[in-house]
Amino acid sequence: MDIAEETIRESEKRFRDIFNAVNDGILIIDPGEYRIVETNQKASELLGYDEEELAGMLIEKIHPKEMVQLKKTLDEVLRGQPVQTDEFSCLRKDKHRLPAEISFSAVRLNEKTCVMAMVRDITERNRAGEEIKSLAKFPAENPNPIMRISKDGEIIYSNEGSSPLRKTWKCKDDCFLPDELRDQISH
Numbered sequence: 001m002d003i004a005e006e007t008i009r010e011s012e013k014r015f016r017d018i019f020n021a022v023n024d025g026i027l028i029i030d031p032g033e034y035r036i037v038e039t040n041q042k043a044s045e046l047l048g049y050d051e052e053e054l055a056g057m058l059i060e061k062i063h064p065k066e067m068v069q070l071k072k073t074l075d076e077v078l079r080g081q082p083v084q085t086d087e088f089s090c091l092r093k094d095k096h097r098l099p100a101e102i103s104f105s106a107v108r109l110n111e112k113t114c115v116m117a118m119v120r121d122i123t124e125r126n127r128a129g130e131e132i133k134s135l136a137k138f139p140a141e142n143p144n145p146i147m148r149i150s151k152d153g154e155i156i157y158s159n160e161g162s163s164p165l166r167k168t169w170k171c172k173d174d175c176f177l178p179d180e181l182r183d184q185i186s187h
Contacts, residue, residue, distance in 0.1 A: 025119035153182030
């Protein structure tokens with residue numbers, strides 16, 4: 001083996017090591033056939049397929065419900081649009097859905113323009129978002145009075161449970177606490 005071949009081999013190994021070390025799944029897609037031509041280990045883990053199973057697979061198998069949107073996104077990327085990032089629901093091998101944020105960009109592979117899809121699992125992010133929404137409902141749904149008061153005594157927020165107090169204080173939309181309460185809060 002000559003030096004040029006050894007250099008190429010080392011370069012390919014470095015590329016493969018980096019490709020597989022990335023914490024996101026990577027799918028290289030042939031846009032003409034909508035077929036996966038290259039993948040990394042993380043994509044296999046996320047989707048539940050072996051790398052060999054993914055390579056050659058039509059992306060429709062992973063995105064059966066979203067092919068229209070997916071094809072549109074791939075076409076935009078190939079026309080030179082900047083990196084496109086969208087949320088998609090990927091169908092795993094076990095038939096469970098994987099919520100994913102996918103960034104698409106054009107890449108050259110073997111003298112052909114392909115699309116690289118960086119797949120990020122957003123399951124935990126979605127769970128956290130739902131938890132935040134649920135917790136944000138707490139003040140509004142609580143039957144007890146809950147108020148947010150500014151330092152100068154202005155009522156910034158009050159839930160429905162605060163209505164009897166506001167009525168007693170003859171307080172409509174924008175109002176302040178009664179003076180005796182305002183003095184207690186400012187200290």
